[in-house]
Amino acid sequence: MWKQGPSTTLQWVLEDLNQKHLSPRVSTIHETLKRAGLRSGSINLLVHRGFVTHRAPLLERTLKGPDLLALGPILSEPGVGTFFSANAFRDPDTWQIARRWLHRNPPPDFLIAYLSDLDKKVHKEGPGHRRHLLEIDRRLSDLLSSFGCWERALDRYIFILMGDSGHVPVKEDEGHQIRLEEILEGFRLLPPGSRLQPDEYDFVVAPNEQLAILYPIRSSVRIRPVIRRLLSHPGVDLVVHRDGEMITVRSRKGILRFRKGGPWTDPYGTSWTFSGNPGVLDLQVDPAKKRVGFRAYPDAFRQLLGAAGAQRSPCLLVTARTGYEFRYGTSPGHPGGGSHGSLKRREMLVPLIAGGTAVRPAHRRIVDLKAWILTLLEEKKKPGKRPGPGAKN
Incomplete structure (x- = not known):
């Protein structure tokens, strides 16, 4: 503030x-x-x-x-x-x-x-x-x-x-604080409190406990290397971005893409289309009935569609595994305390x-x-x- x-x-x-x-x-x-x-x-x-x-x-x-x-x-x-x-x-x-x-x-x-x-x-x-x-x-x-x-x-x-x-609890040691400056080393990051000059910076970084949003400022910024860096950190759980109508979710288990509308129905009566590895979001899939359910991430499709769909420009949404949280600059952390912001059951x-x-x-x-x-x-x-x-x- x-x-x-x-x-x-x-x-x-x-x-x-x-x-x-x-x-x-x-x-x-x-x-x-x-x-x-x-x-x-x-x-x-x-x-x-x-x-x-x-x-x-x-x-x-x-x-x-x-x-x-x-x-x-x-x-x-x-x-x-x-x-x-x-x-x-x-x-x-x-x-x-x-x-x-x-x-x-x-x-x-x-x-x-x-x-x-x-x-x-x-x-x-x-x-x-x-x-x-x-x-x-x-x-x-x-x-x-x-x-x-x-x-x-x-x-x-x-x-x-x-x-x-x-x-969810946050581990006390420094290793469970995900320092985004370190992951994005080599990129020009907008310092907190500074005014945006598009030609001077590559990313705007918005940390919020168990969630972080990375906004690329220049169209020439390559996203794939950043995704690889993020997923190489032991504390990162999911990396999400929107591509047209499709939402792409990546984890160490692979890639899952989905959009609203299609042959699959969730427990709330909403229909979806998805492809890739259901294990990324721990989905419960019934091919015979074309039913899809949610376990580790309750109502994950609607949650992620809302989060990614609310963004006015391309961005990466990154969630943390239990015990970790994101930090950038002087953003507050809660070592030894509690945190939230991801899609896990204990938070949802x-x-x-x-x-x-x-x-x-x-x-x-x-x-x-x-x-x-x-x-x-x-x-x-x-x-x-x-x-x-x-x-x-």
Whole structure:
């Protein structure tokens, strides 16, 4: 943040992320609910695109979001005084705002809040950290009790508590930090915080824990030697790039290419075409039924299509094996702690607990939760009918 500049970083994160990079071809849950005449709120989530204009005095600009929007000291309710609070963007502030908004009149029809402290603690101490879960449990108990009793809370709202990503442990020794400067030695790399001059550099390097993205700047840069270098490192798991409609995935096991549409069907009803070695993504293949399943990398085809397809220019997406993580320049590392960002099961599978409904999502994927939540809201609107109070999934 300091290398890019705080003002530039805030511009990217608060405005560009929501208004430019988030596809206009999709509707966020806040936009969908607003069109249906329902009110929604968001607390401390960076992705919050909506139709309502909010003034952020600290930044002297406005932001588009849901009816209710809180972003730590950047944006909060008038008169509440959370500016420059020690708890800004931290769990205590999030719980307090959630409690106020759930008891307000009129209340939001949907509220999403981000509890970030557990992630920080697991990054530092590793996946074995448990203490902060007790704090979350206590805070949730207090919130439910604020309605008089838990039954009354579950009769008024459906509560959903879930993780957004799992962690894998990172080895403590320096050998498990994948230094991208060393792998790309001989290439001209854009230093962190510098402005891009296309004729001066070969690659822009974007490390993010268990994932790194390499953007070639000049068309003359040869990619194959870079892929060979990457796969020669013991910590690199997969190297992925897009070639037209095809996504190519390489590992030490070989090459696998795939695209959306075709004769093969996955467990979620999506059809695919693929060729090469299924072992690259540990696919479970049934040639007789033309079925393809996922084991070590859950929902890998959709995940990789989304990641590679979101890139506006050619690039290499590189994932790390368990115990390793990527580093570049002064990017943060977590030796002896926890990390995430790849496609492995321990990172992809997260817990979800729902109280106040017995209706389940169509599939156990985060991408299916929006449709599930919209279904729950439709059920609650029906006179004399609501999804099974008190049931838990």
